[in-house]
Amino acid sequence: MSFTLRSFTVGPLMENCYLLADSKSKTAVLIDPGDEASRLIAALEQESLKLKAIWLTHAHFDHVGAVADILDRFDVPVFLHPEDGPLLARAAQSAAVWGIGIRQPPGQTQALADGQILQLGGLEVKCLFTPGHAPGHIAFYLPSANLVIAGDALFYGSIGRTDLPGADHQQLIDSIKTKLLTLPEKTIVYPGHGPKTEIGFEAKNNPFLS
Numbered sequence: 249m250s251f252t253l254r255s256f257t258v259g260p261l262m263e264n265c266y267l268l269a270d271s272k273s274k275t276a277v278l279i280d281p282g283d284e285a286s287r288l289i290a291a292l293e294q295e296s297l298k299l300k301a302i303w304l305t306h307a308h309f310d311h312v313g314a315v316a317d318i319l320d321r322f323d324v325p326v327f328l329h330p331e332d333g334p335l336l337a338r339a340a341q342s343a344a345v346w347g348i349g350i351r352q353p354p355g356q357t358q359a360l361a362d363g364q365i366l367q368l369g370g371l372e373v374k375c376l377f378t379p380g381h382a383p384g385h386i387a388f389y390l391p392s393a394n395l396v397i398a399g400d401a402l403f404y405g406s407i408g409r410t411d412l413p414g415a416d417h418q419q420l421i422d423s424i425k426t427k428l429l430t431l432p433e434k435t436i437v438y439p440g441h442g443p444k445t446e447i448g449f450e451a452k453n454n455p456f457l458s
């Protein structure tokens with residue numbers, strides 16, 4: 249198993265988009281393409297990667313703003329937990345409230361579910377249902393690579409906002425404690441905003457989880 253993971257901090261909310269690729273098959277997925285589609289497309293082309301899908305941790309506008317532009321260039325499925333469908337449906341409207349313009353992503357998605365295993369070449373990625381910041385939030389866990397792409401559930405020294413429609417603070421804390429802090433201590437956390445961190449570090453030091 250060999251893979252590459254690149255991160256791109258995009259858009260006005262500095263969202264982390266991840267490009268995950270299986271080295272052998274040269275197949276790739278974009279996780280949370282939030283903005284700057286041309287930069288993401290250029291990265292795929294430079295490395296001669298074949299895009300297989302877009303995976304979304306959740307459907308806040310800062311995570312989906314480049315979906316429409318990516319789909320213009322590549323005919324690939326978009327994966328999202330169904331509980332986040334309503335958020336996706338009003339993504340452009342929500343962005344406008346912030347004074348940010350995005351293209352509305354198409355509504356058609358493939359459903360993600362808790363515990364589902366996604367395959368990318370030889371890589372196995374497990375979906376962890378982690379609602380609270382968003383009702384259909386998913387984290388993508390790669391046990392063999394010891395890493396989790398955590399979206400906006402868990403950040404370095406912080407957690408996702410819960411002052412948004414559909415968010416629930418206690419549900420987020422429960423998700424983090426049962427689905428993320430139970431991963432091996434050395435698991436690297438790649439969040440939706442800010443720098444990466446480690447499960448063991450957050451378990452000991454994150455002030456929201458004590």
Ligand SMILES: [Zn+2]
Pocket residue numbers: 306308381382400
């Ligand atoms: Zn979010």
Ligand SMILES: [Zn+2]
Pocket residue numbers: 263308310311400440441
């Ligand atoms: Zn975000």
